[in-house]
Amino acid sequence: MTPGGDQRRAAEASDTAPAAEDADQLPGASATPATRDTTPDPRATPDPHATSDEPGATRARGDQRRSWWRTALQAVLGTALAVALLVWGLPYFAETSWSALLAHLDALSWGNTIGLFVLMVVALWCYTFTLTGSLAGLTHPQALMVNVAGSAAGNLLPGGGAMGAAATYGMYRSWGFTPRDISTSLIVSGVWNVLGRMALPVLGISVLLIAGEPMPPGVARGGAVGALLGLGLLGWFVAVIASERVATTTGHVLDRLIGPLVRRLSRRSDGHGVDGLVADLRSRIGHVVESGWLPMTFGLVGFFGFQYLLFIMCLRATGVELSLAHFFAAFAVGRLLTAVGVTPGGVGVTEAGTAIALVGFGAAHAPAAAGIVLFTIYTHLLELPLGALGALIWWLTKGRYADRRPATT
Numbered sequence: 001m002t003p004g005g006d007q008r009r010a011a012e013a014s015d016t017a018p019a020a021e022d023a024d025q026l027p028g029a030s031a032t033p034a035t036r037d038t039t040p041d042p043r044a045t046p047d048p049h050a051t052s053d054e055p056g057a058t059r060a061r062g063d064q065r066r067s068w069w070r071t072a073l074q075a076v077l078g079t080a081l082a083v084a085l086l087v088w089g090l091p092y093f094a095e096t097s098w099s100a101l102l103a104h105l106d107a108l109s110w111g112n113t114i115g116l117f118v119l120m121v122v123a124l125w126c127y128t129f130t131l132t133g134s135l136a137g138l139t140h141p142q143a144l145m146v147n148v149a150g151s152a153a154g155n156l157l158p159g160g161g162a163m164g165a166a167a168t169y170g171m172y173r174s175w176g177f178t179p180r181d182i183s184t185s186l187i188v189s190g191v192w193n194v195l196g197r198m199a200l201p202v203l204g205i206s207v208l209l210i211a212g213e214p215m216p217p218g219v220a221r222g223g224a225v226g227a228l229l230g231l232g233l234l235g236w237f238v239a240v241i242a243s244e245r246v247a248t249t250t251g252h253v254l255d256r257l258i259g260p261l262v263r264r265l266s267r268r269s270d271g272h273g274v275d276g277l278v279a280d281l282r283s284r285i286g287h288v289v290e291s292g293w294l295p296m297t298f299g300l301v302g303f304f305g306f307q308y309l310l311f312i313m314c315l316r317a318t319g320v321e322l323s324l325a326h327f328f329a330a331f332a333v334g335r336l337l338t339a340v341g342v343t344p345g346g347v348g349v350t351e352a353g354t355a356i357a358l359v360g361f362g363a364a365h366a367p368a369a370a371g372i373v374l375f376t377i378y379t380h381l382l383e384l385p386l387g388a389l390g391a392l393i394w395w396l397t398k399g400r401y402a403d404r405r406p407a408t409t
Contacts, residue, residue: 071103078343085348086373094369095356104318105115112317116352120378124148129299130192133292135177135185145390146171152387155345155380165190167391174398184284189296196300197335198229204332210317211325215359222349225336240285304335310378315371318364328356334375345380 004324015054051124091097128143138146146168154164163185172182239246311331312324334354351372360367 082343083350085343085352088353089348090355090369090372094365094372096365096369100366101347101369101373104367105374108317108357108374112313116313116317116374116378117382119306119310119313120382123303123310125300126306127299130296131185131299133295133299134189134192134288135172135181137177138175138185142171142175142249145394148386149394150387150391152384152390155347155383155387171394171398172206174394180284185290187240188285188288188292191233192296194233194339195237196304197339198233200304200335201225201329202333204329207325207328211323213323213325223323230278260404270285307331307335307379311375313379314375315358315363315368318370318374319367320358320371322358322361322363326358326361326363330354330361333357347376347380351376 012187068287087098091101094101114284124147125144127147128140131143131146132140144170149171150168153167156163168186169182172185173179225273236246236250240250308328308331311334312327315327316324331354334350337350343349354372355369358372359365
């Protein structure tokens with residue numbers, strides 16, 4: 001699961017007949033004014049050769065085409081960079097070759113393959129506690145669908161967190177959650193996730209110091225960067241709760257980032273952008289943190305804990321022998337680098353950085369590179385088919401929740 005954020009506002013319409021039509025609307029696009037009569041005249045015959053009288057229509061279509069072209073170009077360039085870093089960068093930084101690397105992967109048994117898959121699924125299930133803790137009424141099966149589908153969408157593009165957030169938003173709305181509750185959940189769970197990733201390098205350095213193990217300069221720099229970013233994010237999070245101005249500015253920024261994606265998911269709207277949903281953001285974030293910090297923390301610790309175990313087992317399966325402290329430090333560096341958005345999911349950058357850390361700790365070169373590739377298969381590549389499966393299950397079962405709107409705060 002990759003993280004992100006949205007915002008909210010707008011008074012929620014009641015579930016009575018006049019408001020029922022708006023239940024599926026997403027915030028973002030302009031609503032049709034109530035005073036305008038849009039009922040077509042049955043006597044009117046449309047002219048097939050007529051052109052739009054709206055000067056903004058052509059401009060809007062042009063902007064949309066340019067946006068999709070930019071997205072496509074970003075995907076191509078990011079994917080090309082990820083492939084280059086994997087194909088050339090990983091063996092280069094690990095000081096090995098692909099033939100030696102593949103020889104270690106070929107030696108894997110079916111027992112290892114299945115056991116690693118089970119660890120991956122358990123890690124994903126643990127993260128559902130973070131999602132259910134941030135959104136009252138969400139069940140664990142729903143959270144698992146959102147987790148895998150949103151992560152898959154986010155891993156398709158460089159900096160794809162906005163795409164993942166938009167997919168998550170659409171799934172939550174189909175289950176009847178309100179924009180206010182969804183946006184609060186996305187912000188809180190996203191901050192929790194990023195803070196965890198920033199804290200890992202600091203913990204890695206602490207573990208190395210306590211164990212008396214040597215520490216490469218790159219790991220020390222990674223820990224310092226993680227600490228600074230983590231403190232900055234924590235300061236922003238507190239400022240959002242304490243300052244109305246910061247909360248409003250955050251809403252405007254998020255509206256620019258994910259507003260267009262959210263609007264593409266909806267044919268109609270209640271007239272509010274993402275930035276229009278942040279008026280009561282501070283109080284709602286405070287309520288979610290107060291009531292859900294324990295399950296959210298438990299889910300994040302479990303998620304990273306089982307991913308760390310998966311990391312160890314992948315490397316042990318390919319023949320890497322290091323101390324647990326060294327394993328944890330290399331794992332922490334890799335998880336921090338997943339936040340680098342120049343490639344889809346940080347692929348290539350993460351593997352190169354992890355290889356540098358492992359080789360610096362004295363790991364055998366070819367087994368280390370093979371273990372890194374194996375870990376990437378389970379934590380990134382397999383998320384794509386799992387995400388497609390989660391999206392399919394959501395599509396087939398979303399009607400089951402249509403008449404069961406969850407309680408809101």
